[in-house]
Amino acid sequence: xxxxxxxxxxxxxxxxxxxxxxxxxxxxxxxxxxxxxxxxxxxxxxxxxxxxxxxxxxxxxxxxxxxxxxxxxxxxxxxxxxxxxxxxxxxxxxxxxxxxxxxxxxxxxxxxxxxxxxxxxxxxxxxxxxxxxxxxxxxxxxxxxxxxxxxxxxxxxxxxxxxxxxxxxxxxxxxxxxxxxxxxxxxxxxxxxxxxxxxxxxxxxxxxxxxxxxxxxxxxxxxxxxxxxxxxxxxxxxxxxxxxxxxxxxxxxxxxxxxxxxxxxxxxxxxxxxxxxxxxxxxxxxxxxxxxxxxxxxxxxxxxxxxxxxxxxxxxxxxxxxxxxxxxxxxxxxxxxxxxxxxxxxxxxxxxxxxxxxxxxxxxxxxxxxxxxxxxxxxxxxxxxxxxxxxxxxxxxxxxxxxxxxxxxxxxxxxxxxxxxxxxxxxxxxxxxxxxxxxxxxxxxxxxxxxxxxxxxxxxxxxxxxxxxxxxxxxxxx
RNA sequence: GCUCCCAUCGUCUAGGGGUUAGGACACGAGCUUUUCAAGCUUGUAACACGGGUUCGAUUCCCGUUGGGAGUACCA
Numbered sequence: 001x002x003x004x005x006x007x008x009x010x011x012x013x014x015x016x017x018x019x020x021x022x023x024x025x026x027x028x029x030x031x032x033x034x035x036x037x038x039x040x041x042x043x044x045x046x047x048x049x050x051x052x053x054x055x056x057x058x059x060x061x062x063x064x065x066x067x068x069x070x071x072x073x074x075x076x077x078x079x080x081x082x083x084x085x086x087x088x089x090x091x092x093x094x095x096x097x098x099x100x101x102x103x104x105x106x107x108x109x110x111x112x113x114x115x116x117x118x119x120x121x122x123x124x125x126x127x128x129x130x131x132x133x134x135x136x137x138x139x140x141x142x143x144x145x146x147x148x149x150x151x152x153x154x155x156x157x158x159x160x161x162x163x164x165x166x167x168x169x170x171x172x173x174x175x176x177x178x179x180x181x182x183x184x185x186x187x188x189x190x191x192x193x194x195x196x197x198x199x200x201x202x203x204x205x206x207x208x209x210x211x212x213x214x215x216x217x218x219x220x221x222x223x224x225x226x227x228x229x230x231x232x233x234x235x236x237x238x239x240x241x242x243x244x245x246x247x248x249x250x251x252x253x254x255x256x257x258x259x260x261x262x263x264x265x266x267x268x269x270x271x272x273x274x275x276x277x278x279x280x281x282x283x284x285x286x287x288x289x290x291x292x293x294x295x296x297x298x299x300x301x302x303x304x305x306x307x308x309x310x311x312x313x314x315x316x317x318x319x320x321x322x323x324x325x326x327x328x329x330x331x332x333x334x335x336x337x338x339x340x341x342x343x344x345x346x347x348x349x350x351x352x353x354x355x356x357x358x359x360x361x362x363x364x365x366x367x368x369x370x371x372x373x374x375x376x377x378x379x380x381x382x383x384x385x386x387x388x389x390x391x392x393x394x395x396x397x398x399x400x401x402x403x404x405x406x407x408x409x410x411x412x413x414x415x416x417x418x419x420x421x422x423x424x425x426x427x428x429x430x431x432x433x434x435x436x437x438x439x440x441x442x443x444x445x446x447x448x449x450x451x452x453x454x455x456x457x458x459x460x461x462x463x464x465x466x467x468x469x470x471x472x473x474x475x476x477x478x
Numbered sequence: 479g480c481u482c483c484c485a486u487c488g489u490c491u492a493g494g495g496g497u498u499a500g501g502a503c504a505c506g507a508g509c510u511u512u513u514c515a516a517g518c519u520u521g522u523a524a525c526a527c528g529g530g531u532u533c534g535a536u537u538c539c540c541g542u543u544g545g546g547a548g549u550a551c552c553a
Contacts, residue, residue: 010553045552110551117550126480127549152551170483179481179549187551194553218482218548241484248545276490279502283491287501306491309546313489316503326516363515373514388513423512438512450514 003035004208007061007068008198010042011053014259015060017312018213018243018251021277025240026211027066028278028300038205039071041082042198044191054082060260064270065293070205078205083197090192093200093230094153094185098138102229103185105141106133106154129154129182153186155195155226163221168209168238168302175221183222195219199226202235211238214309215250238302241281242309251312263317267340267367269328272321280310290323318365325364330357337370344371346378355460359452374451377460380469381447384477388449392439393477400430401440405470414463416455423455444473 007023009015015023030037039061041054054072061068070076080086097103106129117127133141134156145151157180164174185196192200202210217239227234243251251258257266263273275291284291284299291299325333334350337357341348348356356377360370371378384393404426411418423441427434442454445466451457458466 008553012553042553048552106551113551121479124479154551173482175482181549184551189551191551193551198553213547214483215547215553221482239483242547244546246489250547279490281490285492287492289490289502308484310491311489313503316490319503322516360515362517392513420512433512435512442513448514452514454512 001208003030003033004038004206005030005035005211006038006040006202006205006207008040008042008201008212009057010045010048011050011057012048013050013053013056014261015057016251016258017260017263017273017277018258020060020064020066020260020273021243021280022211022213022240023061023066024064024274024278024296025238025282025300025305027068028296029209029211029302030069031297032300035208036069036076037067038076038078038207039068039074039081040201040205041072042194043082043084044187044194044197046084046189046191056261060264063264064260064274066274083201084191086197086201087190087192089204090186090196090200091190094192094196097155097185097229098153100229101156103153103155104134104138105136105145105151106182106184107136107141107144107149107151108132109150126179131182134182150188152184152188154182155185155222155229157182157222157225163224165220165224165234165237167217167220168236169241169305169307170217170239173217173220175218177225180222180225183219195222195226199223199230199232203227203230203232207235209236209238211240214239214242238305240305241307243280244309244311246311246313248309248311256312256314267369268317268321269324269336269367272317272324275324276317276320280312281306290320290327322365325361325367328361330354330361333357333361333370336367340368340371341378344378346371348378352460359456359460363452374446376446376448376451380465380472381445383447384443384473385448388439388443389477392443392449394436394440397436397440398474398477400426400432400437401444401470402474403430404437404441405467405474408458408463408470409467411463414459414466416453416459419458420455441470444470444477 005026007026009019027037029035039058043049058072068074070078071081094103098105113129116130120127158177161177162174163177164172166172183195184193186192220237224234245251245255247255257263260273271292274293278291278296279289282300282305285304331354334354334357337353341353356374357370360374364370364373404423407422407426408419411422423437424434427437438454439449442451443449445458445461
């Protein structure tokens with residue numbers, strides 16, 4: 001049987017990092033097994049629909065390198081791939097269940113249901129539909145429906161027995177039917193609920209493996225029952241462990257960024273984010289950690305997916321981002337850094353930027369650090385770090401630095417070795433340690449006390465800028 | 479409350495009936511060094527608890543505790 005998997009988000013705004021991991025695992029599994037990865041949009045809740053969310057979802061997935069084979073705009077003869085465009089299908093299948101006695105019309109108002117639940121919890125019993133409409137004769141129910149009365153379709157869950165299914169990650173899961181509710185299948189607005197839509201679509205789209213978050217585990221028995229009602233073959237299930245906040249609750253907004261877009265905007269590389277998220281719940285079994293998407297495809301398997309939730313640890317993501325940045329060539333990084341520089345209104349040549357990237361790529365954590373952590377490559381310092389100044393700019397520094405400046409201005413080739421030897425010869429003439437020149441010079445050029453090799457920095461900045469900044473500092477650092 | 483799921487360093491995890499319980503992030507120390515990083519070396523740090531099974535359990539079983547998820551005409 002060929003592998004067909006799907007990622008089925010609801011378009012409520014942005015792509016959650018948990019969703020990214022779910023999509024990724026589906027994608028990896030499909031690619032690893034020559035299968036098909038499908039994107040399906042689950043927009044059956046009209047009240048939660050967000051304008052542009054689907055487009056955004058697709059764009060973000062694309063950014064991450066997770067391409068779908070079938071989905072909105074990519075027909076694979078199993079569409080449409082947007083549930084709101086499949087409404088008649090759900091109605092038909094719901095009616096089929098009703099006809100077979102596996103579901104029934106329910107006319108209870110939400111007020112009544114709320115009241116029932118209130119009473120139940122007051123009595124200490126688990127809140128469940130009380131079966132009020134279960135026994136309405138089908139003819140009578142049909143008549144009320146035809147008369148225009150508002151109704152929903154509920155699935156009829158047997159009072160006895162149990163549902164068993166096998167999960168690729170968790171093994172056998174068993175649940176008693178009596179703990180299952182008579183779930184609403186069709187809402188009064190004519191839209192299906194998730195439970196009906198997911199089963200119908202997974203079957204019609206010939207999904208072989210349902211890979212989704214653990215939050216779906218408790219409702220899977222209802223889905224299994226539905227497959228049985230329809231007489232359809234069950235797909236394989238894999239319920240992924242949850243991504244957690246530092247306090248171990250389900251990863252959510254309010255405790256940090258959860259949108260992939262947020263991480264993208266902050267300057268995390270897609271390679272790093274994908275690598276990181278892949279390792280939240282999966283590992284290759286050895287000690288390698290830096291993986292490309294292709295590496296992941298080659299090595300991924302559900303056997304190596306863990307069962308327990310994983311805290312989303314930014315520290316490790318930072319490290320991983322650094323690792324991915326470091327191994328990229330300067331040319332590779334250029335198109336990523338350039339827009340950031342342009343956005344700031346700075347104009348520098350590609351050649352210049354390449355040098356900056358070369359000097360900075362081992363000391364940045366996120367891409368934005370290429371501008372924010374070293375603005376001195378793009379504009380003269382507007383201020384000087386106070387602690388650095390107190391520590392490195394002594395009363396005699398002005399004298400020393402101006403002598404150094406004169407020397408530097410005589411240089412014919414302004415490269416790092418020449419600058420270094422010039423500086424060292426000045427320090428010898430002055431009979432002072434090289435550090436007495438190095439630190440003040442760094443402060444004068446950059447305004448801060450840390451950064452790449454001073455001599456290389458000066459080389460990249462160029463003779464004119466170096467001279468200008470020294471004079472500027474001389475005026476300002478009295 | 480009820481149902482289901484889960485349980486190795488602070489975090490991500492490897493491992494598995496007999497191991498000095500391994501790696502990574504973070505943290506500490508050192509080396510390197512003009513600074514900051516990076517890199518290298520190194521240190522601190524874990525099998526939740528109680529019963530079984532067994533010659534021997536962190537590993538297998540049961541229970542407890544703890545955590546999480548679900549409990550909607552949301553997905």
